[in-house]
Amino acid sequence: MSTTDPAGQTSARGRRADAVRNEQALLAAAAAVFVTSGVDAPIREIAARAEVGIGTIYRHFPTRAELVVAVYRHQVEACAEAGPRLSAEADSPFLALRRWVDLLIDFVVTKHGLADALQPGNSAFEALHTYFLDRLVPVFTQLLDAAVQAGEIDPGTEPYELMRGIGNLCIGHGSDPRYDPRRLVDLLLNGLRPTGTS
Template structure:
């Protein structure tokens, strides 16, 4: 007896979700270059299943981070909707984004890469994350709390660059440096992340 289309779709969706969870965990532990066979093993599927869902590593990386990027966008919208004071909103969002970057080993490198296979990730960042961050920066600029000389794109790129951890530069160092960047931008009335 053949399996119904709905049952196949449900099984495929479960496999996809398991792969995304496994890849997210692997990326936290070893970075975005984690071996595909390790991700497949964590998910309890074969390597072929990984490639069926995500033909390239860039597809997998983009899919894993899409959800977290969407959460960052939603946070910016919520901070604005809740009428959180502009500098506080900017600092809260930046803190959440910094936590996201420093726990995703290799993501900052991927974001700053010119690798054409990561264009999907670049597009995701620039099409959704930059406008969300810009809305917070612009509110803080309109209130006079952040210098109007600060470009949201440059600011976001600087945060990303500061979050590239490595030997002798820890997650705590990255968070401290992002706090200094916020203070230097004029966002001095709120605590550093």
């Protein structure tokens, strides 16, 4: 809504009411369509669902990546912000890490095609990829480092790499009951533990 929103990136400051409304409709529509048809869904489909002209999409989100980023921004932010909180709450750094990764998986796994789109080299989504990592890798690094400090996992693993690995394991889930990313990520985290540890 158009309340005072000092920190809002997509704020309503000085914008026409209809423009703001459209942007919201667009975001909602895109989120819905992404679930159904993936982030590659035809733009028309999104415009139609938002009951908005095609041109309006282009005005608000000149590239598809910008739209995707906008759609997921809230959740990315929430995920990022959960890091420190879990750190404080959990019984151990490793458990904090694990729970955060659960959040991450929840996020990625429910977005049909998101993991795919996150691949670098997917030129249209470069921006998405960048935003995603820029925001989350630091958080992840914190959690990882803490666990290393605590001696719960071995050092030597790059957060960036590990995070992309986790993301990749989330690809293609959904259609296939025999594939559960969570189990594999567990294995992966388990692989980080120091030898001789439970």
